[in-house]
Structures are given as C-alpha cells and as structure tokens.
Amino acid sequence: MAQAVVMPKFGQATEESTIMKWHKKEGDIIKKGDVMFEIETDKAVLEVESFFDGTLLKIIVGEGETVPVSVTVAFIGEKGEAVPDVVKTAPVSAPAVRQEARQAAPVKAAGGAPAAPASVSVAAAVPSAPEVPGRFFISPRAKALAKKCVIDPLKIKGTGGNGRVVERDVVAYLESKGYSNMKISPSAKSLAAKEGIDILTVRGKGVSGRIMVQDVRNAMAERPKTLSKMRQVIAQRLTQSFTTTPHFYVSVSADMTDLFAYRQELKAKGQVYTVTDFILEAVIMMLEEIPVLNSVSDGRTIRWHSSVDLGMAVALDDGLVVPVIKNATELNMMELHDMAKSLATRAKEGKLLPDEMTGSTFTVSNMGMLDVENFNAIINPGEAGILAVASTVQKVVVIEGQMKIRSMMTMTLSTDHRIVDGATGAAFVNGIKNKLEDIELWKSLT
C-alpha cells in the first residue's frame, strides 16, 4: 500500500507551509533519510527527509504551493503501485479556510486512478481581490467586455440581480472614466491585457496622454507584490504589538571607553567577545534583578517567567529574525558568546529550527554596527520590553568638570507601560549602564 508523505509540522505554531523545491521527481527511488523537498514555514526554509524507502509514486503538492500541515503532499510505494485518489487541498489564503482544509480528510477512497494534477498553477488561481468582501458577481457578458477593454471589473459596482456587475455597469463605469477618449497604443493594450494591468491605472506619457508600452511596463513595476512569509509575520506581529501595547521609552548613554579597552585586552589574550556579549550579559543580570521586565501582560493579568529566554534580533538581507538564548542565566560568558554566535550564524543561513525562534521573554536589538545615534524598538508580542542599542560614538563629555572624549553608547528601552513605570524603566536602563561601565565586574566574569 502506498505511503502518504505529509506536510510536516515543524514548529508548535506552524499551520501551513510552502513547498519551495522538490529534490526528487516522480519515479525516483527514495531511501529513508533522503531529502525529498524543501519547505518554507513562516519562519525558515527547511529540508524534509523521507521516513520511507521506495519509489516516489506521485507528487500531489507542487513547488510554490502552500498547504496546511498534515496534508498529503506525495505518495511513496512500490513502483507501479496505484495511489489513492486524493482530493487536492485548496491552497490556503485565509485562516478560516486553513482550518477547514485541515479538517477535511485529504484522502478519498483508495483504489481507482490517481487524480490528474490540476494543470493550472493553483497559486495563480487565488483571486487577488482583497478589497471585495465575499464573492464578487459579474455576468459573463460584462466580464468579457471588461476583459476586452482591459480594465479591472472588481472596481465596478454591480446593479444587476444579486449585486451582479452587468454590461450596463461596465458601460457606465467606462463612461465615467472617459474611456472612449483614452488613447492607447495597440501593443500597450495587448501587453496590459496579458499582464492583467488595469489600463485605467496606467498614466499615459505619450503624445497627448497616449498610453505607450513603456507606460504599461511602469505600471507593471508599480504593482504591489506579496510580502515574503517572513515579512508578513513581522508585519503582523509588530502591528499587533505596537497597536495593543502602550509603549514608553527611556534612554541612557553608557560610557563604553573602559569596556572597549578591556575587550581589547581580552582579545590580546585570545579571549574574543563581542560588544553584544557584554550588553546581553548586562541585560540578563538586570532581568534577574528587576523581573517585571521579564514578564508579560495582556492588560488584565501579568505572567512572570521563571527563566530568562533572551531574544536577540538578527538582521537578515530581507528581514530579521529573533533567535532565542534559552535559560540565559545558566550560561557563563563563554557559553553565552558561543550560543549567540551560533544562533546569529545559523539565522543568517536560514537554518534555525522553528523552536529556536519562539518563546523569548525579552529582546535586545543591537544596531551598533549600523551607525545610528539612537532608535526606538517595538516590543515583541509576549514580552515586557526591548532594548534598542545604538552605535557607540565618540563624544565630548564632562567628567568631574573636565571635558573628556569618551566612547558613548545610547540605549533605549521600550517597555509596556501597563506593567512598567518610569522609575522601574529608569532603574533598569541605568542598571545596565552601570554594569557596562563596571570593569571590575567584567574582570570577575571573564
């Protein structure tokens, strides 16, 4: 009996994933442990290995298609063996759909010929009509007219039965837009038709506003493109945090001159630490001292975390991830350094495991290498604060009445005002500042 290969569920919260690439094709011999395909979850790209020996009989979910976890994506079995008739799970586009799709048993009765794969790319069939709630009704005649005129019928208000857009609505719409007076070059029109560009959105730059091919190309370039999975997650989480958590900000500048000198000393001795390592360690110690910053609130309750799981924002080419240093208080400086380095490296390679990217209790975002004087960060959902670390710059500072040139680093704490007040915030950032400036402390820790 053919064995179903299902979309794995790698992270606790992963509900769907996209197949990026198939490493095997139908008919290939598969050994247990072979990498069959790569998937992109909302957090990372992962390789999926086979649990079975056999022949890849049929690929159900192709490259670029997104399906809920646990859905059958392929069958492995004896060469020539029949595969069950599979109802192709519709690609997900909304959470509600996702839920349904998961509940629907993907495998119909066994036996019979395998269902032919849909020839049309399923992803392409997803309607791109976010501004239209529910179903959009348009008569075939009106649709054909809109198509002929190369306009987007979704923008037309229907006056037919059921709110259907009928021919007269298209005609009225075209009239209201002065369509009959528009000048469009035939090749521009056919390109727009091919590319699905609404000709009414194209600004003509030809003689007396004539729409030329280049104008359509410009419009194509301006078309909104779907955010990557990662950016969508970022967008969703940060919007949620920034709109539901009352942020307030406390900044201090730490004098890093002595610590930099000490760091060079250690380096000379072969002990290599990054500036971040010291900042992380200082933050870990302060979280132990002021645990309210290591808690979370929903506005009604507060939940204290018994361990410090420190998030560490890592910039990537096309976004950022926050790998988590779990049980950070248990690590000595060297272990902390190794862990931070390992996570950052794997984050940049896109090889973090899903569970390494979830569950942080506080986050440090260090933009020191990016030459900024200061910045405010947005709290990660589920945390009480985030520390934004800016670049260290040489500044003239007054020490004991003397003007001195010192290396100063501005840190800004963003925190949840529902559970953290100004004095607590100030105590927290000043505690970090004091620790960073206390060379004796670091000597005892390194």
Place this chain on the structure above:
Amino acid sequence: MPNYLSNIKPSFKQQVIDCGKIPAYNYKKTLNSELNGGLVKKEAIDLLEDMLTIREFEEMIVKLRSGAYEACPSYDYRGPTHVSIGQEATSVGACAGIAPEDQITSTHRGHGDSIAKGCIVIRNMTVEQLRARVPDCKSNHRDELVEVAMNDHIFRTIAELFGKEDGYCKGRGGGMHIADFTVGHLGANAIVGGGVPIAAGAAMAARYMEDKKVVCCFAGDGAYANGVVLETLNWAAMNQFTNKLAGKHKFGLPIIFLVVNNHYGMTGRAQVEVAGVDFLARRAAGFAENNMHAEVVNGMNVLAVRDAVRRATEGCRKGDGPYLIELDTYRYYGHSLSDPRNEYRERDEETSWKEVDPIDVYAAELIKGKVLTSKQYEALKGHVAKRNADAAARAVASADPDPADVIKYMYTDTSADVVPEEFTKTKIVKEEPEIKRKDGQLTYKDAIKEALLEEMKRDSRVIIYGEDVADYGGAFKVTKGLLEAFGRQRVFNSPISEAAICGTAVGAAMVGLRPVVELMYMDFALMASDQISNQASKWHYMSGAKAEVPLVYRASVGGGKGYGGQHSQTLETIFTHIPGIYVIYPATPYDAKGLLKTAIRDNNPVMFVESQLLYTAKGNVPEGEYLIPFGEADVKLAGSDATIVVWGPAVHDALKAAEMLKAEKGVSVEVIDLRSLVPLDMETVVRSVKKTGRCVVASQCISIGSFAGEVASRIMEEAFDYLDTPVLRIGAENGIAPQSHVLEAAFLPDAKRIANMVKRVLL
C-alpha cells in the same frame, strides 16, 4: 365512393355466433406427391441446403462464444445469441412458399429467415441481376454466379453480426435488426411484435399500389400477446378493405401472419402459462369472419410449411388476405446462450422434438426417395460448412466502421423533390374542398388542409389515415373534404389503434408510400411510442441507410381547452430526445403550410405538432407552392434588450409580452420562433443572444426535462461570454394539466408570466 352514411338498424334476433373451425396438421402430402405435383428435385435439395446453411450458421455462433469455431477460433464475438436451431423448416418453408419478389419481416430470432429469404431470391435471380449483385465475379456461368452470390450473402450476414462495415446494415443493426431491402427483407425486429404493424403497412402499400406483392410476417408466440400485434390483426382484417367501402378495389391485405410457435416467449410458456388457448391460431377468429383462413401446421416439416404458405400466398394475391398460419415448431437452445433451459423444461421434451428434427427427417426422406444419396448429403453438408467458414473468415478480416461515423445515417438528406412520373397522375374523385381565403388570410387549420391538398395532388404516394379523418374530417375538421377529393383509397378512417396507426405508416413508408397519419391528441403518441421511437426513428440508421421512412405524424395538442391530464400535454420534448425523427411545431398558418409541405416531401420521419388553440388563428398564407426549410428559426420580432426563444402557441404570448414590455418599460424584446426543434437553428438563437445578452426560453411544455432546458444549455455552451444574466425558462407549471378552467389558466404560461420572466433577465 367517397362518403358513406351508415344505416345500421337494431337487430336482436336470437342466434349463435359460429366461430368456424380451424384445421390443424392437415398436410397429407408426401415427398413423392410433392415431386409429382410440381416440386422439382433441385428445389427439394435446395430446401435441405438452406436448412443446413442456417443450422451450420447458428452452430457457428454457439461455437464462436466458446472459441470452438475453427475458421476463426480467437474471434471475440460480441452481440446477441438468439439462435433458432430447430426452427429451420419455418424459415425455409415460408420463404420458399412466397415468391422471390414478395417481402418478409422478421424477429430478433431471425437469422434463419434472413438467410433463407436471401438464398431463395439469389437462386431466382437472372444472370443480369446476379452480375449486379456480385460485380466482381466475372464468370458467365449462372451456377458459379449463384454460388458467389450465396457466399456474398452469408458473408454480409456474418459481417453484420460482427458489426462490420460490409454487413448488410453496415454494422449499425446487428443480427437483431438485419435487413436487406434488395431481397424484400424489411427487417428483423428486436422489439417483440414491433415488426408486425410494419408488415401490415407494407401489405397496405402493396394493396394500394396494386403490385401483387405479398408480405410474410414472421413473429413468435410471444408476440401474439402483444398489444400492437392484436391491433394489427384487427387492422389487417378491416372490412373497409373488402366491402363496398373499397369501391372497385375490394382487396384484402396481402399479408400472411406466420405465428412461429416455438412454445416459449423468452422462457414464458404460451401453451400452459401465459396464454389462454392451446392454439394461437384461434387469435384469427377474434378478428376476421373468415378466421383469416387460419390453420395450424407442423413447423418441423419444411414441405408442410411451404405448402401452407404457398396456398396463403396464392390467396393473398387474389385479394383474400390476410392469412394466419400457426407453425408448431421448437427452439432447441434457450432464449440466448446464457439461458440453460433446465429451469423451465425437461430434457426429455428436447429429445422428443429432436426426434422430429426438420433436417434429419427431411434428409432421410430425400435419401429414401432417391432424390439424394448419402454421399451427396455428406458432400452438401461439407459444402455448406465450408461456405460459411470462408464467409466467417472474410468477415473477421473485413473493416470495422470508422468511429468518426458513429452517428452517420441518423437522418437521410434526401427528399422527394421530384415525383416519379407514375405517381404524378392523381385524380380528384369528386371535388376538392374549398379553402376559404379572406384578404389573403387562412386559418391555421385551413393552411394545414391546403398543404395536404396540394401535396396529395402532387404525389399519389401521399395517403392519409387516422381516427375519424375520413367522412368526419377529423376531430378538428382539418382533413374535412379530403376523402371527397381523393377517395377512401387515400383517405381512410383507422380503428382506435394508435400503435397500429403509427406502425403501419412505417411499413408503408419503407416500401414507397408517403403516409401522413393523424394522432388526434398528442397524448396518444405515448400509446404508440415504440412505433414512433424504436421503429420510425431508428430504421434508417439501423439498416445502414438501406431504408428510408418518409412519413409524417400529425399530432394535435389539446392544452388550453380544459381537457385535463390525458388530452392536454405538450410532448414534443419527448421526441426531441429520440434521434432519427424530426420535430416541427408551427405557430402560424403561414409556417404550418410551408413546414407541412416540407415534412411530407422529406424522406425522414417527422413529428409534426399542431395546437388546437391555434386551429382558428388567422394569418397570411400565399396560394400555391412555397416550402419552409427545416432548421430555420424565424425572428418574429426584432429587438435589442432581451431575446425570447419560443415555439408553439407560446409564440403569440411572447409577442404580446414583448408589446407589454415595450409599453411598460420601453424595453425592446426580440422574439424568435424556433418552428423546427429538430433540426435546431442555434445560429439564429446565438446571433440574437450575442446581441441582447439576455434570454428567456418559452413554450407550453412543463419545464422539467423539457427541450427548453436543451436550448438554454446550448446557449450556455455557445454564447456564455455574451450573457448578462442566466438564461431562464418559462413553461407550464411542473405538473399535470388540470381540467378546471381557473387551474388551467394558472397552469399554462401567458403573456404576463412570460413578460415577468423577461423582467427577471432584465435585472
């Protein structure tokens, strides 16, 4: 003698009705006396050869099914296996009893009849006829030509069973529908009893054309319990063919009803189970004062069968028909090879019949009478087997029909554009009916009558019959005056036997007449559905285009007159679902005349639907000749906002609806009258829908499963991108026509309801 006024006085005089006596097994002759009485030796041997050919042929079918036929051991024969082994004497004796030019109809168990008829006709062909039959044979010797033609006959028969293009019916009919019109075989019939009215119709044609042909109608004991067969027995024996109503041409139908009683329907036993008489020959007594000269004959004796059929044929040729002969015979095998027989009869019964085997007994007689030596007999058997084997091997190797031709021959594209000289001489017996034209206008009814009158004057093959169509002029007076014009030979009343009306028309049409028969109410077409749907519609295709069935069924729709459920139905949809018949429904007097004239000239069967509501409607109808081609819809009103596709009386409602919509909403509606449902003019419909984008399909049919749905579906297929709203249907309510005037008004669509439906597509 056109009109006849009855004057039957009451007479209740005590008497006894004498049903007469029916002789059984009266054949007293011997081989010797037959030889002395005209049977030549060669013919006596031919009878044996033909029985051997049939026996060997059918044993081949049995062997083919088990791969045991040596000539083609691996051929996969797919098809029925209704063998008649044991009954060979009935086929051969009967076909030898009629003349070569006479005709037969046969049954699903008809291999024997078909083979016998062909063999006997071939042996009687002239050298010229033989050369025409087998043009590839260059021999000048008659015997060689006969042998090649016999070989060809068996080959075409087997090829038909194998579904090959070279088969008698191009592989479209198969063994159960085999026909060869060139030898007078009008077709085997897979509907039990279905061929009987066809035979009577052919006999009617022979009587009318006075060509002296006789029709021998084979049908089994099972058929003689079937409605249409009993209707046909009555039909054939009608007094009007032989009494004073027939005028000078007093001539009984030249038909021999051959009851091939093999004692089993499928497995139902006539004698003890499913009939109330011991001898089916008794049936004749119920239909004719002369008992149709009925007799019972030993069907295992080829000479006895031949003798009885010869006598009947002679009688028929003198005008003494019909004849009925019951042949007592036996089917050795089951209904088909899947029937093991042991559930319903004893082996001992089979053994006892095999002791009187028609071949063994007759061969022994020939040997004993020194007509044939044993050695010659063996040689004859070998010759027959070899001929069959050669033919079978050729049939296996011959070409299959081209799959692209799967529905080819469904319709013929011929029509009677030119009337052969001999049929142009029509005469007016008394006087033509006057067609009252006022300001160039006629009623719908008179337009139909004028079409009938013109076509009957043009072509003497056009005859009219139906219930009360003659003296009374039809229930709606459409045919009033035609009897007076053309006489009872061409216009006559039928009994109330719709199946026989429709079935005899098929037989008459097959052999050259062009009957126009009337169904008083379209509802009654259901009484005749086999004859309309399985016979008239299918024969052109099933015969591989050998037969044409040029007839018209005029069916009148009673809807709207308060006649209730069984006299009000609009049933054209049913016949649009039957391939092979055209369906026409005119809505105006002009269309009625032009379309009926086309229908009468077309060589396909036509269901010509008329509406009683429209009979008195008036309209312009030109005098004289004009034809309206089938498959051309008529744009009755041009418009631009919505289309109504409509036919029948609803056309007038649709036109009214269009007026209302114009007045009320300034809407411009296009009204298309289909006129011809099959063939359907989608081009005009699609052109209109492309213009308007909105369409209602209207008729008086109830909407469930109606042709309106077919039209809507075709619009969806062919003009989807032009539609602004879904195509809607409007018909009668989905129910049974009520009697109550109030209810019927609610039942049928009217202008207002059609207008409302149009408003819905205008949304």
